[in-house]
Amino acid sequence: MIPWLLDHLVPFAEHMQQRVAGDSRVYLTGRTAMAAVTSFLAAIVLGPYAIRWLKGRFHERIDSASETLNKLHAHKQGTPTMGGLFIMAAVVIATLLWADLSNPYVQIGLFVTITFTALGGVDDWIKLSTNKRGLKARQKLAVQFILAMSAATWIYIEQRQHPLGLEIVFPIGGAVFWLGLGLIPWAAFVIVGTSNGVNLTDGLDGLASGCAVFVGTAFVGLAYLAGHSVLAEYLSIPYMPGAGELGILVSALVGAILGFLWFNCYPAQVFMGDTGSLPIGAIFALAALVTRQEFLLVIIGGVFVVETLSVIMQIGWYKATGTKLIACSPLHNHFVFRGHHEIKIVTRFWIGSALLAILGIASLKLQ
Numbered sequence: 001m002i003p004w005l006l007d008h009l010v011p012f013a014e015h016m017q018q019r020v021a022g023d024s025r026v027y028l029t030g031r032t033a034m035a036a037v038t039s040f041l042a043a044i045v046l047g048p049y050a051i052r053w054l055k056g057r058f059h060e061r062i063d064s065a066s067e068t069l070n071k072l073h074a075h076k077q078g079t080p081t082m083g084g085l086f087i088m089a090a091v092v093i094a095t096l097l098w099a100d101l102s103n104p105y106v107q108i109g110l111f112v113t114i115t116f117t118a119l120g121g122v123d124d125w126i127k128l129s130t131n132k133r134g135l136k137a138r139q140k141l142a143v144q145f146i147l148a149m150s151a152a153t154w155i156y157i158e159q160r161q162h163p164l165g166l167e168i169v170f171p172i173g174g175a176v177f178w179l180g181l182g183l184i185p186w187a188a189f190v191i192v193g194t195s196n197g198v199n200l201t202d203g204l205d206g207l208a209s210g211c212a213v214f215v216g217t218a219f220v221g222l223a224y225l226a227g228h229s230v231l232a233e234y235l236s237i238p239y240m241p242g243a244g245e246l247g248i249l250v251s252a253l254v255g256a257i258l259g260f261l262w263f264n265c266y267p268a269q270v271f272m273g274d275t276g277s278l279p280i281g282a283i284f285a286l287a288a289l290v291t292r293q294e295f296l297l298v299i300i301g302g303v304f305v306v307e308t309l310s311v312i313m314q315i316g317w318y319k320a321t322g323t324k325l326i327a328c329s330p331l332h333n334h335f336v337f338r339g340h341h342e343i344k345i346v347t348r349f350w351i352g353s354a355l356l357a358i359l360g361i362a363s364l365k366l367q
Contacts, residue, residue, distance in 0.1 A: 036255035039094035043259025054080035084276020094252035120274035152187035164238035197304035198281035205268040211353040223247030300360035
C-alpha cells in the first residue's frame, strides 16, 4: 500500500510544486496543520503552569469607568490575567518548528508577535502593579504606531516587487487602487486599528478568543490561496509568493487560541489581557496586508469592527447630545446591561463571527 501511494503521490506532489512558485516545496499544507496542532498542545501543556504562575502575581482588577459594569463584573475580580504570554509562547514555538524562517513574511510575523506582546505586557503590568489603568492612551497609541510603521515599511519592501503588491483590492468587482509609498501609513493604520479592535472585544469570557478562531481560520485559508499561483489565478486574487508560509504562523495562532479557550471559556480561569489581544489583532492585520485583502478583513473581522464602531459612536453621540446611544460600550457590554447571560452573548457573537468569516471567503468569487 505504501509503495503504491509513494508511486502515485510523489509525481503529483512534484507537479504541484512546479505550480506553486515562490512557496516552500516542503509539504506546506501538512506543516500548516501541524503548526496548529503543535501550538494547541503547547498551550494546553503550558496553560496550567502559566495560570498558577500568573495567579500569584497578576490578578485582574475590575476598574472600568462604569460603576455599574464594575458591579456586574465583580465576580471576575482576582482572576489571573496576562494569559497572552502562553498564547504567544505557543505561537512562537510552533512557528519556529514548522515555518520557513528565511521567509520574510514569517520574519515580519514574528516581529509583530513579539513586539506587540511586549507592549501589551507593559500595559498590563502598569495596570496591575499601580493604580493607573495602564499606559496613557496617547503613549500606547504612539508605541503601536512606531511598531506598526516598522512592520509596514518591511511589508512595503517585500511587496513592491510583486504585481498588485502595492494596491488596495476591493472585494466586490475586483477594482484596484495603487498606493505606492502610501502603503506604509495605510498598513500602519490597519495594524493599529485591528489590534485595538480585538482589544476592545476582549471583555467577556471567551468572547475575543472565540471570535479570533474564526477570523484566524479564514486568514489561514486566504494566505494559502494567495501563495498558490493556480488557485490565486482561479479566484482572481493577488498572487503573493511566500504568503503561504505566513499561513503557518496564523495557523499556529489559531491552535494556540483554541488551547487558551480551553481555560478561558466561562467561567474563565485566566484572561488574555492586552498581552494577548494586541498581538492577535496585529497578526490578523498583517495577514490581510500580505494577502492584499484589507477590505475582506473588515468583513471577516466584522465583530471587531462593530465593537470598535460602537465605542466611537457612543463617544461621539455623548459629546453631541449629552446622552448615551447604547447602555454601555463596547457593544457586548450593552447586552450585559440588558441582563443577557454572558454565555448567551458570547455564543451569539461567535455565531456572527463564523457567518462573517464564511461570507468573507464566499465573496472571493465576486471579484
